[in-house]
Amino acid sequence: MKKRTSSLLILCALVFFGCNKGTKTLEKTKAEDKYVEMFLVNNKKQKTLTSEMIDKTSDEYLEQIISDNILEWISVDYNNELLRVKSLSKGQQMFWSTWKLEGEVNNGGFNQFYFNSDEEFGQMAEDGFQIIGLKQYADLTHEANQIYKENKVRLQQYEDGTVKSFSESYEDNPLNKVDDKFYDLQEKQGISEFRIKYIRKHKEQFTKLD
Known part of the structure; x- marks a missing residue:
């Protein structure tokens, strides 16, 4: 998350123009925050995002309001x-x-992702990474999808809803090696900036739910 420091106050004391510019930036940020707050407060009523809301929302909050908007649609x-x-x-x-x-992989690896999700989401994510230009993530997801398909029957025996079985499902799980590759890749290349870039370039794909 972006952190603001007291440097703005120092600049204000030294250069009036810099202070004025910093104030405008702060006002812009407050305006963005207001749009986010408005969306979150009215989320249950707000079924559709607008291009204006996307434009006025900072990168820091953009993914969250997209997520909340889709989640509201799914929760029906x-x-x-x-x-x-x-x-x-x-x-x-x-x-x-x-x-x-x-989110699932960072919390509990690909094993948790397939444990909590329909496996079709795996293919959808693989395609999604390709769409936003993250080929390495797409390749890793493809590898994980193939491993899951090959071990699906064995892994599904642990899906009885108990914590014990879920914990045991990690033992000798071939998906574990893909987790390590995923975490290593994250240290070199983030995902959010590519999603955000796509959202801003294709706003029309995020302003309707049907």
């Missing part, structure tokens, strides 16, 4: 999450699947 019938996501735009599918995969 969460048991049919995959079906509802597949009805969305190419951009929204890209966002949700890669956002979901990134």
Whole structure:
């Protein structure tokens, strides 16, 4: 997250123009925050984002409001999450699947991702990474998808809803090696900046839910 420091006050004391410029930046940030707050407060009523809201939201908050918007759509019938996501735009599918995969893998590896998600989200995420130009992530997701398919029967025996079985599913799990590759790649190349760039370039894909 971006951190603001007291350097703005120092600049104000030294250069009036710099102070004025910094104040405008601060005002712009407050305006962006206001748009985010407005969206989050009215989220249950706000079914559609607008191009204006996307434009006025800073990169720091953009992914969150996209996520909240899609989640609100899914939560109407969460048991049919995959079906509802597949009805969305190419951009929204890209966002949700890669956002979901990134969160699950960072929390508990690819094993947790497949444990908590329909495996079709794996293919959707693979395609999503390709769409935003992250070929290495797409290749890693493809590798994980193939490993899961080859070990699906064995891994599904642990899906009884207990913490014990879930913990045991990590033992000698071939997906573990892909986790390490994913974490190493994250240190070299982030995902968010590519999603954000796509969102801003294709706003029309994020302003409608159907």
